[in-house]
Amino acid sequence: MTTARPQIAQDIEGHPGHYNNQAVLKVIQEKIMEDKDRRPFYIVHLDDIVNKHKRWVELMPRVKPFYAVKCNNTEPVVKTIAALGAGFDCASNAEFQQVLHHGVGTDRIIYAHPCKDPQDIKRASEEGVDLMTFDNEYELVKIKSLFPGTRLVLRICPQVNKGEYDYGEMYGCAADQCKELLEKAKEMTLAVVGVSFHIGGVCFDSMAYQNTIRLCREIFDEAKAIGYNFSLLDIGGGFPGYAVKGKPTFADVAKDINTALDEYFPKEENVVVIAEPGTYYVQSAFTLALRVIGKRVQRSGPSAKDSEQSYVYYLSDGIHGSFFFTMPSLVERLNVEFYVLKEKDKMPVYQCTLWGPTLNPPDRLAQNIQLPELDIGDWLYVPNMGAYTTVLATSFNGIARPELFYLASDEIEAELGV
Template identity: 60%
Template sequence: MTTIQTHCTENLRGNYNRKAIQQLIKDKISEGANRRPFYIANLDDIVNKHKRWVELMPRVKPFYAVKCNNTEPVVKTIAALGAGFDCCNISDIEQILKLGVETDRIIYGHPVKDPDDIKSASEFGINLMVFDNEHELVKIKSINPTTNLVLRILPFERGSGDVLDKKYGCLADQCEDLLMKAKKMDLNVVGVSFQIGRSGFDVDSHLDTIIFCRRVFDLAKTIGFNFNFLDIGGGFPGYSTEGNPTFAEGAKKINETLDEYFPAEENAKVIAEPGTYYVQSAFTYVLRVIGKRVSDHVYDYYLNDGVHGAFSKTITYDKKVPDFRLLEDKPLVPFRKSNVWGSTLNPDDRLGQNIQMPELDIGDWLYVPNMGAYTTVLATSFCGTPSSNIIWMASDSTTS
């Protein structure tokens, strides 16, 4: 049975000062102007993440996955740091170009694109696009036959050869046929990409798939291509968790594998598509108890957000109970068997079932750390739920 924490223990949850965040939360609540949920966001955390990436994986240029969190201050900060961008549609591309980002810092990373978006991207000068099937090649050939293309392959899981994602990616035994077709169509394929897309940090799958990419590079050479581009995708953790490799540990192994199979003298450009890594620990979410019911010794609590708001990914994809923290400790309050519900009329809007929590009161505030990834972008207006405000921390109050 899951137990809610009554205070924020010190652990590896991003480079922010928890006391400063707690105090800022209290200050905002004391203003009393808005009792809706809100985020506390720390751009310094993103800056520090970028510096750590450059330090630990200098060969791998980060192309931030815009789909993860496209709030303007986040994207502006990452652009100013010199990172590239992984865009999945024309809206992403337009947002990035408006910031003055050069087109060579953008990859159109969606394997199956709207023809109109291909046309618009080409007119903007985007010259790097991903594909994983023959029909996509035909589509690109008819719209922009001179663009540089990247073959997306399915990644592999160590020991079984099982693919991790069946929606996008070319199977291993299809690579040769697809590259042959691209050659016959006189299209310019320049490299390979893959996307792990799992919760946690699946370092072994990264390593095995990088090794397989070497085989694809060598295969392409026999067909007449000169590959010089490798995209190792995302799947990098936003904070360290027990039982999973740290970013530093994974980066060391990835560096070693790249050096062995893609030595620097080959001059292959290596990128990655981190999203969660950059933003997850930079955002803390704050919400409160708006209702309470007790029946048969089970305590039901109703919060002012749920699965249709900030917790969509946590509940539907990660299938985890949010990491609720009490803003004010209740050390003498007994723990109760509890259910936690969101605010909508959807009976499946449930955030926790049969978890142990200290008894709460209507009006109590909770906060949840590590809420920067796939939260703001997935929130809906179902049942009239308004969007949550974001409060940006002063840069000198959070660096630890």
């Protein structure tokens, strides 16, 4: 269940020293002072993205990150990551066109969609985006007819038990079917260069990467017997975007991956290892500010004297905006926390329910959470809102999407030109 705290948070969980919470709160206050009735907005701390990249390089030097554009495709984010020298995981023509526009070479792009639109395959051929995934024979037939010169990566089902968003049913070749599929690719004279997998959107199975990397080793060996000499391993995404108490951290995951790579793909083999982080790069860089636009009181008893009072608040953003990922129909759930912007820590708290601004009955953001009594016009903020938020926002009911304001140190602006 979504939780909330009535006081201003002292720290936003992320990588220690990489996120200046007070700077973000200061900018939020400044924007509200400019227009207290403004629509919801994000403060985007680009320094956080830069520091995440540095952290990745420090902890997993063998693994080159290919940022998953689908996670957050806002232009300053893509431009920043491109300037850092990372690669990109693209799932459509529109995504690799956006990346190419920022001067990224095709050698820094993987078209990592196992089921591609034929028109997009044609565009990839025209642009020279020649590294792409597949997981079934029908995809091979499609690629053979449209882009036979591509370099292919076999996507397999991961060995995962606790993924909160498991791609296994949707994409990935089962382990016992890989040999047959590779033999088919060989018959079709298609160049398969490696193996990929994706653990899932949120995964807290600390052994999942190790177990799946071991399986990849077996498939590499099978492929060699067929006549392939694989040179690429893509370990996908699923990396945490900020620290969650009691759950594996990014450092924990990196340690597990490094151990598995050293055991199953030693450096002397010269296998290129890449990954497809999305949430990791952007989740903690975005903080959403939104305000209370409506309020009502609920009482549990027949009279005010005998009842326990609770509050219902209507907020200026909801599931059709930044909070689509909180819908119960989505398995991938993020740990959303609402913070009151102004000091109310000495006030009593009440049971509260938070609704979005639309007329859609499922537009409920939280229930049974503790908050002080709020007034219409009060502001809340929500940290860690950079992943799968802006890309999923709509204008349902004619409600505008949140604005974005970017925050970067002078050093980062000068270094990256963002």
